[in-house]
Amino acid sequence: MNEHLLSVIVGAPAAAALVVMLLPSSARLGIRLASLLGAAVSLAGSVAALVGYDKARGGLQRAEDYPLVPALGVHLRFALDGWGGPLLLLTGIIIVAGVLASWTLGKRDKEFFVLLLVLVSGVFGVFVSQDLLVFFLFYEIAVLPMYLLIGIWGASHEVRAAGPFAFVWKRFKVGDKQYAAMKLTLMLLVGSAAILVAIFALYLQSGAHSFDLGDLAAARYPRALQIAAFPLLWLGFGTLAGVFPFHTWSPDGHASAPTAVSMLHAGVLMKLGAFGVMRVGMVLLPEGTRFWVPVVGAVAAINVLYGAFCAMSQTDLKYIVAYSSVSHMGVVMLGAATLTAAGWNGAVFQMVAHGIMTGLFFALVGLVYERAHTRAIARMGGFGTVMPGVAAFFTLACLSSLGLPGTAGFVSEFLVFLGAWQGGHLFWAIPGILGAFVTAIYVLKATRAIFWGPGPSEAFHDLADARRTEWGALLILGTGLVVLGFWPRLLLDPIDPGSVHHLARILAEVAR
Amino acid sequence: MESLGFGILAGCALMSAFAVVRSANLVHAVLWLGVTLVATAGLYAMLGASFLASVQVLLYVGGVVTLMIFGLMMTRRHGDSGPQIEDVRSAPAALAAIILFGATAWAVVSTDGLDAPVTPPPAVGPAALGRALVRDHVLAFETISMLLLVAIVGAIVIARRKDPGGAAAAAPASAASVAVPKAAE
Amino acid sequence: MSLASCLLLAAALFCVGLYGLLARRQIVAILLSIELMANAANLVFVAFGHYRGGALGQVFAVFSIALTVAEVAVGLALAMLLYRRHGDSRVELASEMKR
């Protein structure tokens, strides 16, 4: 009957949040241990789910079904498909690393951990829920705590007023953490509004009187509706995935967010957007997908190159990583747009690979910021001598982001480009490959500016290398990158049947 | 004959209503209200509601109008008897009133079947009214009494003078003035 | 003396009262206008009671009168407060909420 592994994975962080809420705020260690326990349980659950996934059978496994609003056909339905396992694992890794990275959090740590855990249980929910409304519910749970997390624990910085819209600075201070939190939340909510409209359109049109993704996928939608609804879903989820015109919340949001929050957000939440586009947008609306795919691909190609070039000119470390996330999410969307098995495998693998990479990057940036209290790479220099460990892991993260074989970054980019080549979409693949090269430029440019060169200036000569718990986060993420790079079939085997399963329907529609 | 009576009373009511609304001096306004109420009481009588007519006259005209006068006296600045009212929004107000009257009048006129029964049903005397009040609508009756009580107590609490050393005309009834901190301005 | 004429009269009275409510500035004048409008409503009750039979019309009228009295009482109390606070009883003075 109902297996309970998935609800344990989704519930563990929420339960931990509850426990943390009950703890007195003076019990600092207790709070952290409870949060770590919650995160660890969900990580263990994810590993079990990934390992236990029967690749031969494929399809949806470990299904759970609890009726929520039977009248409307809304069921809390969890099930694990090919894609679910790896993405759960990614989320588990990032949340454990995130909790470890924010061990030395200063003010109001109780509320911080509660919000963090609620956010992550939302993310777990999205990856496994098979009911569209519950999917959307968890999607919102994952997005909303961001406002408080950035608004309260974030950091503000100065952005000079310039350009044709300089008068805006009169009304609000761009670069402020409240501004960043507000912008992030508002843009994502506008996106969610578009998604909700599309969800109801699908629900009503399908006549299946149920929100189950399977039923909705089985229903036939008129072509006009599909063509109209797809952009809503694409741009709605795409905003979170950093699709080109609506990506501007990402640099400010990540630059202002505290370490663990930007790790979670760039590492996992942006994947929610891409996952939404593929799982909901493309699977439910095949004809709409086929109609809009050239645009999706073109925008993705822009994303890759545009993000890479923007990252090259940033002087703030967090902005570099934020823009690189926009660029790498472009690769994910590029893979999705190819509509080939290789492309989709590459896209999902890139979600995991980039999640780990960005998690590692932001953890390191957090460490550097915590010690040097500055993010302007111009003032840094020669940190390699005082922080060899951080330098080593930073270089590893850089190499993975530029797609070095032997790291996870290469596998995903290679599969995506392979998919694009097979699909004959050279106009997207060429910017993609160029993007990878430009990534190499800005990534090593940053490494050289920060870690290489003569010894650190006198202000930074006393910086210490990573300490106990911080090593934990770096080690988990670093080994993840190398292991996935060396033997990608760990994740590719479950992802592959997932992609084939979802693609089959689209290709059948497209062929007709 | 009967319609003549109705005409007189209606005209008188309408005319005094206009006076209430338009008269510059508030005291005149209150008195004209009294006249309107009496005219309506007459109409009640013609419509067979004799008890109501008497209640109207006794209670409304006697009680409410006198109360109004008291209220007026209490809230007028000393000695200024000039035309206090300068109405400001008469144009849009009139427009709203006229439109509303037009719409309702048109509705009344256009719905036929208003006067279907030729022979008017038996009049409802005070006894019948009393029985109806006490038997069929006893719950409402009791609630209304409760409401009246609450209203009166509320009025007293609201209007009670807070500061003991207030204006000279401290009502003798409030001997036990509780030392309530002066209401923050 | 038909039902229609009664209704027309009531409508007229009601609209005059409405005009008074909207145009007048003194709070007492507004109370008067409200009295007028309530009275018009009673007239309609009684008229229908008379032409359609049944005691319900008059019962409603009684209750309505009671209500109006209560309302006047509270209204005057508020008027007293307004006068005591602002020294005059024009209704625009009570606009602290806006600031």
Added chain:
Amino acid sequence: MTPTTLALTTLVAPASAALVLAVVPGLRSRGWPAAALCILASVVSLGAALGVLSGCLADPTPSVLAVPWLRTSSVTVAEIGVRVDGVVASMLSVVTLVALSVQVFSLGYMHDEPRPAFGRYFAYHALFLLSMDVLVVAPNLLQLFAGWELVGVTSYLLIGFYYRKPSAARAAVKAFWVTKFADMGFLAGLLTLFVASGSFGWDAHLAPGTATVVTLLLFFAVVGKSAQFPLHVWLPDAMEGPTPVSALLHAATMVAAGVFLVVRADPLFAQAEATRTVMLVLGAATALFAALLALVQTDIKKVLAYSTCSQLGYMVAALGAGSMIGGFFHLTTHAFFKALLFLAAGSAIHAVHSNEIGDMGGLARRMPVTGGAFVVGALALAGVPGFSGFFSKDLVLEAVEGKLASLPWAALLATAFLTAFYMGRVVVVAFFGAPTGEKAERAHEPGWSMRGPLVVLGVLAAGGGVFAAPFAHLYGREYHFEMGVGPSLAAALAIGGFGAAYLVFGRAKGAPLPAPLALVDRVAKTSIVNRVYEVGYRRVALALADGLAWIDRYIVDGLINLLGYGTLEAGARARAVQTGLAPDYVLAAMLGVAGLAVWAVLR
């Protein structure tokens, strides 16, 4: 032990060494244990490589041991594993031998580095050997690409070993960027190959057009990695790394990876005549161009760097002429004598503490082994008969002879003369004549750890020619040598070159350069090609980046802010409607009621 398991051990040994050094930082920071572990791994790897070589000589049938690495829609897309055949056997032996000798040499050369740096150096070496072996034993082009990029990264790490020196940091990044830029071609070629043939193997038969496209793209990567003409700028700067690194990576193994790719994918290149012509022309041009530049370099390592460019041009030209054997044998002999030259130069630099040949003088007397080694290397490089260079260069010249109105042949002959000339110059200026300063005076022979490898490589450089026959046999081709008109011409040019160098530089120390050399010197100083890249990077890339970032922050983001600003303004104006006066609200309400009444009536 079958050949494939032996080949696997050449991978596993350095891999485990690198892993242990990475995981156990204590081992690395103490220095010596790391060196020991790395050298042990190299010895095991060399032993296995020689085993593979002997196995291959016995029966040259190729054998593959591979496991599926990437699968899409449950079809194996790519495999990783080990392949053993003639090409792999010889290349593996060359790589492991040179690597071992360089590492042993480094024990002495890097002796006075701080302990953690010493450990880190050997960890990088283990990583490099692993990457190079992954590249060499690759059963398909995808794993070759993986090794290709990993070697690029280890080169970045090793060039930037002295990361405190800004020039080293710049050189490391420059090397990585240029090679990564060229690797885009490799990736594009791979993907086109896969789409055309369905696999990453090199023995697929392609349509002529596709074959040309794929091979041109692969050649583009070779131009980057083997520092051919337009993309050679990174190699001279790569001399910032420690000299043993220059010897191993930037002379013998890594830069040769490009040539190895062409040799490995020979079936593909055979189907594309156009690409071969391009290779011939570019190879010859690079050879000549680099030889000219080498003439005027004062830094001994820069001379050898340009010389490597030039010799790689030789190999590319040979492969362009269609002679796989010529190119590959020259690669092998070049690996030996160029590594020898670099190590000898390293030992000289270590003694004199300066790279400038001006500071060195008459070192042969004080440092006989180093001097002798350098001279042997120089003779081999110049192609003086009897030495290994002579035989391999002869193969190249023989292959190139008739092609394209023998213009490339003439260029390569001129290069042969120039090679002898600039090597003669270095030998005369640095190792003979009077010592120029007290530093040269005090120069003394280094310890055995540096002299040992010099001797080994010296023997190989001198007697390398003897391997020509078994080498050809490995690929099922016959090789016999007879002293025809070609070889004698080349020998004459080599000896003539040395003579001319002695005449010009022999006597007058510090004499002004003769007219043609002065001209070349002035041209070289302008380093136009470098400046083109510099401008390209600063003006184009960074400017575009700043422009796009500005647009993103102030236009795209500006529009979003405008939306926010607009809402706030609209909000401010809407607030004015709420006057706060009760009568206004009642009036509004009543107007609404009136409107409704009218609507009800009209409906």
